[in-house]
Amino acid sequence: MRIKHFSGTSILALRWGFTLLLLTLVPQAGAQSSGAQSLVGRRAPEFVRRDLTGHNLDLARLHGKVVLLNFWATWCAPCQVEMPMFAHWQEQYGPQKLAVIGISMDDDSGPVRRMIHAQRIDYPVAMGDATLGKRYGGVLGLPLTFLIDRNEIVRAKFQGETDPGKIEASLRSLLATH
Amino acid sequence: MKPMDRYDNDQLKSNSLRIKVSAHDLLDILVSEPHMRIRSIATMGSVAVIAFLLIQSPAHAQSALPPAATTIPSTQLIQPEELKTMLNSTRSVQPLILQVGSRVMFDQAHIPTSEYAGPGSREGGLNLLRGRVKTLAKNRFIVLYCGCCPWNRCPNVGGAYKFLSDLDFTNVKVLYIAENFGSDWVSKGYPVAH
Numbered sequence: 001m002r003i004k005h006f007s008g009t010s011i012l013a014l015r016w017g018f019t020l021l022l023l024t025l026v027p028q029a030g031a032q033s034s035g036a037q038s039l040v041g042r043r044a045p046e047f048v049r050r051d052l053t054g055h056n057l058d059l060a061r062l063h064g065k066v067v068l069l070n071f072w073a074t075w076c077a078p079c080q081v082e083m084p085m086f087a088h089w090q091e092q093y094g095p096q097k098l099a100v101i102g103i104s105m106d107d108d109s110g111p112v113r114r115m116i117h118a119q120r121i122d123y124p125v126a127m128g129d130a131t132l133g134k135r136y137g138g139v140l141g142l143p144l145t146f147l148i149d150r151n152e153i154v155r156a157k158f159q160g161e162t163d164p165g166k167i168e169a170s171l172r173s174l175l176a177t178h
Numbered sequence: 179m180k181p182m183d184r185y186d187n188d189q190l191k192s193n194s195l196r197i198k199v200s201a202h203d204l205l206d207i208l209v210s211e212p213h214m215r216i217r218s219i220a221t222m223g224s225v226a227v228i229a230f231l232l233i234q235s236p237a238h239a240q241s242a243l244p245p246a247a248t249t250i251p252s253t254q255l256i257q258p259e260e261l262k263t264m265l266n267s268t269r270s271v272q273p274l275i276l277q278v279g280s281r282v283m284f285d286q287a288h289i290p291t292s293e294y295a296g297p298g299s300r301e302g303g304l305n306l307l308r309g310r311v312k313t314l315a316k317n318r319f320i321v322l323y324c325g326c327c328p329w330n331r332c333p334n335v336g337g338a339y340k341f342l343s344d345l346d347f348t349n350v351k352v353l354y355i356a357e358n359f360g361s362d363w364v365s366k367g368y369p370v371a372h
Contacts, residue, residue, distance in 0.1 A: 073280065075299055075333045076326065107281045107297075130285035138286055141358020142327060160328060160357060 038137055040157055044069070044148045045135040049103075049126035052113055057101065057126050059152070065097040066174045067148040068167075071128060072102055074111040076142040078161040083121055085164055089171065090123045096175045097150070103128040105139055149174050244299045244337030247329050247352075254339070256321060256351040262368045265290065271319055273351070278307065278338035279324035287364055289323065290371040298324070298338030307338060311345065319349045325359025 039045075044067070048058045059067070070086060072079035083102070090100040102125035104112045109127055116125050133139035136146070147156040147170055156170045264270045275292035277284045284294045295310050296303030311320070320342065324334040335352050342350045355362045364370055 073326070075280075075297065077331045077333070078327065105280060105282045128282060130282055133282065133286045138360055138364065140283060140287055140360030140364055141325065159361070161331075 039146070039154045042154055044146065044152050044154050047132055047135070049132075051124040051126045052109065052116065053124070055124065057124050059101075059148075062099050063152055064150050065099045066093075066150055066171065067146075067152075068098065068100045068171060069146040069148060070100065070102050071105055071133070071136070071139045071142060071144040073105045073142055074115045075106070079143040080115075080119070082143055082145075082164070083119055087119075087121050087123060089168070093171070093175055098171070098175060099123075101126070103132065105133065105142065147171060147174055149177070244333055245340050247332040247336045249336050250339050250352050254351055255354040257354055258362055258366070258368060261289075261321060261353055265369060273319040273321040274314070275321045275323065276307065276310065276338075277324065278303065278322050279326045279332075279334045283326060283359065287359070287370045287372055289363070290369050292323070292371075295322075295338070298322075298334035298336070298341065303334070304337065304341050307341060308345070311342065311347065314347075316346050317349050318347070319351075320347060321351050321353055323353035323355060323359075325353075325355040325363065327358060329354065329356050 044059060046059050048056060048060075051057045059069075068086060068089070070079075070082065072083065074080075086100045086102070090098060100123040102116075102121065102123060104125060105128045106112050112125065112127065115121075128139070136144075141159060143158075143160070143162075145158045145162070145167060146154050147158075147167075149155050155174055156167075158167055261275075264273070272291070275289050276295040277288055277292050278295050278298040280297060281294055284292075288294075293310065296306030298304065298307070311318075314320075322335055322338050322342070324332050324338075326332060326334065332355075339350060339352050
């Protein structure tokens, strides 16, 4: 019965309102994604670091592998939830050529060494700095994880607390491609 | 009758019988049986060591965690938009802006005129903060910020705010950063220094 009360003018007004709402929202979503996702689809910035065990960590030498690059810090609570999971994935998906790399954004390496020992993190971890952070678009919030395909192209970026299932689904789809 | 006459060694090893041994019996054993005394002292020593290790464990250390950002009174928060307007204004009293988070993050991007004052969750950071404010008037307008993590996960601002409050600073505000400095300040096009 109520439907009959809508006149043609009201429906037209509703349509215009909805269109205007879409026009307002779409550019905002675009602006957010263009800033936050700027590295996605581009070649991962190369870097060479010495990891905490003294080995060279050269991203270019991981060509052919899927790389999970995780920026973290000892004071970042959500990071500490993710890291044991990443260690488990390294073990689970290692045979499919997954390479997990941790980059600590701590100011000094002492607490980092203690934490990776306590958490039994066995994938390579190196210390980051402002230069590396800027190369990856500014690491201005943690955790921050990039998925890089076998051809060194960044395919996904996850900022902040993220559903692990979401990261794993992206990871598995990258591992499935050769 | 000596206690050991009542309980042979095998029986004493049985848990059910051990429960039945009274405190009086145990004292008797300690006095009358030197080898049992040594064993008991060793046991008590082990208990003391375990208790000490438990006290030092991370689970216990959690009680000494810095105050969470959520403990800061809402009246002492300042929104990013408000601070940005304040920075652009020539009439407003300009606050001393202190970043109390990570040095690596500060070096990547920070609020213009802000100074790095050390992480509020670490003793070293608080010492740095103490040094920075020691000559300031207690009513100096200070804005603290971090932005390393989502607000309710930030380990730094709560500790830094409490530290200044304990030093009797009366005009301290904390920048409310909901997600992180990148999303809530830089991405919004607010002024940034590198």
